[in-house]
Amino acid sequence: MRPPDSLALRLGSRSVLLPKRATVVALSIVVLLLLATAASVAVGNGRTVGWRAVEALLGGQSPFARRTVFDYRLPRVIAGAAAGAALGLAGCLTQTLARNRLATPDLVGVGDGATVGVLVTVLGSATASIGAWWAGPLGAVGAAVLVVAVAGGLGTAGYRVLVVGLALSVTIDAFTDLVLARQPVDVARSVWGWTIGNLNARGYPNAWPVMLGLAVLIPLALPASRKLNVLRFGDDTAAALGVVPARWRLYALAVAVGLAGLAVGVGGPLAFVAMAAPILATRLAGAARVPVVTAALTGALLVVCADTLGRAFGPVEVPVGVLASLLGGPFLLWVLLSGKDSS
Amino acid sequence: MLAVLPVPLLITGCLASLLIGGGDVGPGAAVNHLLGGLDDAHVAMVVDTLRLPRTLAALVVGGGLGLAGALLQSVTRNPLAETGLLGVNAGAALAVVAGIALLSLDGGTAQLVLALGGALAASTLVLVIAAFKGGTSPLRLVLAGAALSATFRGATAYLLTRDSAGYDRYRFWVLGSLSGVTTRMVVQVLPIVVLAAVIAAALVRPMSALSLGDDVAAGLGHRPGRVRVAAAVAVTLLTGASVALAGPVAFLGLLAPYLARAVVGPRTGALLWLSTMGGGLVMILADLGSRLIVRPYEAPVSILLAVVGGPVLIWLVRSNRTMTLGPGTAA
Numbered sequence: 065m066r067p068p069d070s071l072a073l074r075l076g077s078r079s080v081l082l083p084k085r086a087t088v089v090a091l092s093i094v095v096l097l098l099l100a101t102a103a104s105v106a107v108g109n110g111r112t113v114g115w116r117a118v119e120a121l122l123g124g125q126s127p128f129a130r131r132t133v134f135d136y137r138l139p140r141v142i143a144g145a146a147a148g149a150a151l152g153l154a155g156c157l158t159q160t161l162a163r164n165r166l167a168t169p170d171l172v173g174v175g176d177g178a179t180v181g182v183l184v185t186v187l188g189s190a191t192a193s194i195g196a197w198w199a200g201p202l203g204a205v206g207a208a209v210l211v212v213a214v215a216g217g218l219g220t221a222g223y224r225v226l227v228v229g230l231a232l233s234v235t236i237d238a239f240t241d242l243v244l245a246r247q248p249v250d251v252a253r254s255v256w257g258w259t260i261g262n263l264n265a266r267g268y269p270n271a272w273p274v275m276l277g278l279a280v281l282i283p284l285a286l287p288a289s290r291k292l293n294v295l296r297f298g299d300d301t302a303a304a305l306g307v308v309p310a311r312w313r314l315y316a317l318a319v320a321v322g323l324a325g326l327a328v329g330v331g332g333p334l335a336f337v338a339m340a341a342p343i344l345a346t347r348l349a350g351a352a353r354v355p356v357v358t359a360a361l362t363g364a365l366l367v368v369c370a371d372t373l374g375r376a377f378g379p380v381e382v383p384v385g386v387l388a389s390l391l392g393g394p395f396l397l398w399v400l401l402s403g404k405d406s407s
Numbered sequence: 408m409l410a411v412l413p414v415p416l417l418i419t420g421c422l423a424s425l426l427i428g429g430g431d432v433g434p435g436a437a438v439n440h441l442l443g444g445l446d447d448a449h450v451a452m453v454v455d456t457l458r459l460p461r462t463l464a465a466l467v468v469g470g471g472l473g474l475a476g477a478l479l480q481s482v483t484r485n486p487l488a489e490t491g492l493l494g495v496n497a498g499a500a501l502a503v504v505a506g507i508a509l510l511s512l513d514g515g516t517a518q519l520v521l522a523l524g525g526a527l528a529a530s531t532l533v534l535v536i537a538a539f540k541g542g543t544s545p546l547r548l549v550l551a552g553a554a555l556s557a558t559f560r561g562a563t564a565y566l567l568t569r570d571s572a573g574y575d576r577y578r579f580w581v582l583g584s585l586s587g588v589t590t591r592m593v594v595q596v597l598p599i600v601v602l603a604a605v606i607a608a609a610l611v612r613p614m615s616a617l618s619l620g621d622d623v624a625a626g627l628g629h630r631p632g633r634v635r636v637a638a639a640v641a642v643t644l645l646t647g648a649s650v651a652l653a654g655p656v657a658f659l660g661l662l663a664p665y666l667a668r669a670v671v672g673p674r675t676g677a678l679l680w681l682s683t684m685g686g687g688l689v690m691i692l693a694d695l696g697s698r699l700i701v702r703p704y705e706a707p708v709s710i711l712l713a714v715v716g717g718p719v720l721i722w723l724v725r726s727n728r729t730m731t732l733g734p735g736t737a738a
Contacts, residue, residue, distance in 0.1 A: 165550060166487045214721060223486060224724050227665075230487065231720040234658045238713035241582055245707070249575050256574065260564045336557045343550070383568060390561030396554040400547065401539055 069352070086349040086358060093348075093361040097145065100365060104372040105137045109379060139267030144371050144384065145364040146274040147330035148337055152363020153278075153285060153356060154324035155338030156345065157316045160292040160354050162222045168338040169208075169324035172229035172317070175259075175333035176236040177207020178325070183240060183255050187247070194258055197270055197329045204325035207236065212317070222313050261332035261385020263371050270330045277326040281319050282360070288316045289356040296354075336389040337363050340396045347399050366392060413684035417466075420691040424462040425454060428698035456589070464588040465690045468649040469659060471600050473686020474607055475645035476660030477667060477679050481614055482638040483545040490660030493552040493639055495646040497559035498529020500655065501566075503580060508566045508573040518580070519592055519651045523599075526647030529559060534639055538632075548639065582707035583654035585694050596648040603644035607679060610638055615675040656709050659686055659693075662716040669723050689716065 120129035181203025185195030341363035439445035502525020506512035537551035663686035
C-alpha cells in the first residue's frame, strides 16, 4: 500500500517511498543552495567579483580568477555548508528525541566543551592563536560523554540527560567566563571570537572531517529518523510498535553529538543554526515526518547565506555567527508567525 | 509545615550575611553594632554600606529569579525554560553593551538603568510579537523568545567585535556580582519586584487550572492566553530587576523551581512560594561564599552558583524527584 502523500519508486523488486512535499522542498533547497554558492563565490575583495567569479566557477579560463574561486572561496563555502548541514541534522535529532524545540546538541555540553578545548589551545600558545582544528571537536565529544556518564542514563524522553547537560554546561561556562576575565584581553578576545562562529580562512582541511562524518552519519541517521517518528506518539505506543525508546534515543543522541562535534571544528558552535534549521525544515516539509534531510539542507543554506552577507558589505567581514543569529532570528519569527500555530 | 521550613533558614542566612565576610569586621563587633551597643564608624560603614545592601540585593535577586523561574516553567510547561528565555537577559546585555560601545556610558547607575530598560523593552517586543494574531500558546512564546534572544545576541556580538574596550568591560559584567550594589539601587527596583509578586499571587489559582490543560482552564472560567501573558509580564519584571542589580545570573531561575518541585511536587501555590524562598536562600549562600572563598578578594557569584547549584541539580535529576509539569510536556 502506498500512502496518498508519497510516490513509490520501483526498480525491479525494490521500491522506495518518496513523500511528495518533502521531496519538492528538498529539491528547491538544493537549487537555492547552488544559487547561494554562486553568490557566495561572487562576493569578496579583489578583482574577481560578480559575474567574473561565477564565470570562473562554471569553467571560465582566466587562471587568476580560477585560482581565487577554486582555492579560496569555494573551499570556504563548502566548509560552511558542511558545518551547517551537520548542525541542522544534529539539531533535528535532538529536538525529535526530546520532543522539545529547545533541545539542541549544545544542551549536552557540545558548545561549552568545545570552547574549553579551544581555550586550552589558546592558553598553550604564545601568540594567543587557536591551535589544531580537532581541539574543539575533542572537547565537544568529551563533554557530551561526561554528561551522559554523569546522568547515568537518558531518563524519561531524554530529560535527565538534557537537564544534567544544562547543569554541567552552566558550570563549565562559568569557569570559562572566569578564566577569560582573568586573562589578557587579546587571549580573551581570541577565544570569544571563536565562540561567536567564524568561517574566516576556513577551507578543505576543515571541511574534510565534517564531510567524512556526514557521509558516515547521514546513513546512520536515516533509520533513526523512522524510529524517532514513532517515538513522537509517546513511548508506550512506540514500545507497542516494536521500537525500544531508550535504545533509539541514545543512538540518535550519539549520532547528533558526533555531527555537532565535528561541525564545531569548522566554524565554532553556531548554536542558533542547530535550533532554527529543524524548525524551518518542519514548517517547510510538513510535520508528518521527521525532516532529517531537509533540516540538513536548511542548515547548510542558512550558514552559506549568512557567510555571504557577512562578506558582502565592506572590507571588514562580519562573523557568520553574528549574521546567522542576527538575521536568522527575525526570519524564524516570520516563519513561525506566518503559520497558524507551530507543530 | 514544608512551606514554613525555609523561613528560619532564610533568616539565618541573612544574619550570617550581615555578620561575616566583606570587610575586616568580625561577627562580635557586627552583633554589637546591630544591637546598638557599639559606636564605631568603621564597623557602621562595613555593616551598613557593604553588607546590608548586598544582603537585601541577594534576597531580591534570588527570590525574584526563583519566582520567575517557577512561573515560567509552569506556564510554558517546559522544564528546559530558564528565565532569560523571553529575551530578558539578551536584551539587557545588548543595552549594556550598546551603552558602553556607542554612548561610553559606564558606572553602576547607568548600567542599572540600561539593563532594566533593555530587559523590559526586549521582553515587551517578544510578547507583542508572540501575541500577534492572537496566539499565546506556550510554544509560540518560547520560540519567539529564543528567536529574538538570538537576534539580540547577534547584535551584541556585532557591537563587541567592533569595540575592543567594550569587550574588556563586558567580560566582567557577564560574570555577575553583587559587590557594587547600594541600598538606594535596591530600593529603586523594589517597586518593580513587589508589583511582579502581586501579579504572581493573583495568578496562583488560574495557573493551577492551566496546569490541567487549556480546555479545562477555559471550562473553569479562566482565559489561558491572558494568564500566560500576565505570567510573562511578571517574569519580565522580576528577571529585569535581577539582571539590573546583579548581571546575568540566570542559572538560579532554572535551579530554584527544581528544588521546590522536589519538595512539594506540582502544587502551584506552594511551588511558587518555595521557589521564591529557595532562590533567595541559594543566592544569599552563593554571595556569602563569593566573599569568603578567596579573601580578601571576591569570587564571581556566577561561579559559586554553578559550583553549588550544578551538582544539586544533577542530584535532583538523577534521583528522579522531578518532571511533574502537568499533562503532556508540551513545547
